[in-house]
Amino acid sequence: MKLIKFLLLGIVFGIVMAKSEAVSWFRIQEMFRFQAFHMYGIIGTAVTLGVIGVAIIKQFNIRDFHGNPILFLPKDKSVARYLIGGIIFGLGWALSGACPGPMVVNIGYGFLSMIIVFFFAIVGTYLYGVLMKKLPH
Amino acid sequence: MRELITQTWAWWFSGAMIASIMFFLLYFGQSFGFSSNLRTICAAAGLGKTNKFFDFNWKAQTWNIVFLIGSIIGGFIAAQFLSDGGPVNISNATIQDLSKMGIAAPESLQPKELFGWDAVFTVKGFLILALGGLMVGFGSRYAGGCTSGHAISGLSNLQLPSLIAVIGFFIGGLVMTYLIMPLIL
Numbered sequence: 001m002k003l004i005k006f007l008l009l010g011i012v013f014g015i016v017m018a019k020s021e022a023v024s025w026f027r028i029q030e031m032f033r034f035q036a037f038h039m040y041g042i043i044g045t046a047v048t049l050g051v052i053g054v055a056i057i058k059q060f061n062i063r064d065f066h067g068n069p070i071l072f073l074p075k076d077k078s079v080a081r082y083l084i085g086g087i088i089f090g091l092g093w094a095l096s097g098a099c100p101g102p103m104v105v106n107i108g109y110g111f112l113s114m115i116i117v118f119f120f121a122i123v124g125t126y127l128y129g130v131l132m133k134k135l136p137h
Numbered sequence: 138m139r140e141l142i143t144q145t146w147a148w149w150f151s152g153a154m155i156a157s158i159m160f161f162l163l164y165f166g167q168s169f170g171f172s173s174n175l176r177t178i179c180a181a182a183g184l185g186k187t188n189k190f191f192d193f194n195w196k197a198q199t200w201n202i203v204f205l206i207g208s209i210i211g212g213f214i215a216a217q218f219l220s221d222g223g224p225v226n227i228s229n230a231t232i233q234d235l236s237k238m239g240i241a242a243p244e245s246l247q248p249k250e251l252f253g254w255d256a257v258f259t260v261k262g263f264l265i266l267a268l269g270g271l272m273v274g275f276g277s278r279y280a281g282g283c284t285s286g287h288a289i290s291g292l293s294n295l296q297l298p299s300l301i302a303v304i305g306f307f308i309g310g311l312v313m314t315y316l317i318m319p320l321i322l
Contacts, residue, residue: 014211045152086305
């Protein structure tokens with residue numbers, strides 16, 4: 001039953017993503033065309049509150065509910081993997097109008113053709129695993 | 138009152154809820170990153186036998202798979218109980234731009250020209266969905282995260298790699314939107 005809290009958080013996430021319309025292909029197009037503030041408002045609010053909260057956690061060494069320190073591991077220094085990987089991700093994000101979270105929210109919403117997108121996202125992840133040693137990182 | 142729920146939720150409320158979810162996950166000893174699930178699914182499918190990248194203790198990621206299942210349920214609840222089935226309330230400028238590519242004004246959350254079964258069962262329609270998914274899956278693992286892991290969690294921790302990744306997301310998104318989509322749609 002330790003997992004029930006993650007189920008509840010997932011449910012809230014799914015509802016918020018659907019009701020904010022962040023799972024909509026139309027909204028992603030509107031964002032990439034800079035024709036509304038909506039998506040920037042969502043991401044901007046989340047990041048602004050996130051920066052403040054993470055700074056507070058670090059400043060006061062706030063611990064998690066197990067009593068362990070909340071650690072933020074720095075990501076590996078590199079440019080190539082983040083830039084190239086990011087560009088490939090962005091191409092797919094604009095085309096399908098969904099990043100991984102919204103894909104499954106859409107499936108729950110009833111857009112079952114999104115199962116195809118999600119299945120191929122798994123295939124794409126596998127393809128990365130196969131090719132990773134040959135890619136610049 | 139009911140209208141407050143069925144209409145599009147405000148950006149500030151939605152953004153604050155997403156930040157809250159990130160903090161709850163941190164408090165529960167985990168971190169917010171959705172695309173890790175794609176790798177976990179590969180590992181759970183036994184692909185670790187042939188590829189070391191998928192040979193890890195994926196059961197430790199069960200919490201995130203449960204979060205994913207919750208997300209599906211959340212989408213279902215939103216559609217069944219919290220929506221009036223109205224179209225996405227996007228700007229007129231976007232509607233006009235999209236009509237030039239043959240995408241009609243919204244009737245629901247998604248364009249039927251891309252996600253309707255009539256479109257999906259054409260070669261072009263299928264390839265659009267398949268290639269879109271393939272690039273999202275490949276790119277998120279190559280970049281080490283997606284919108285949640287980099288744009289939300291990473292930027293909140295002021296990580297330069299995440300900023301580079303987010304810049305990449307936008308370069309890719311703009312190239313697709315302005316240069317490639319007008320050719321293929």
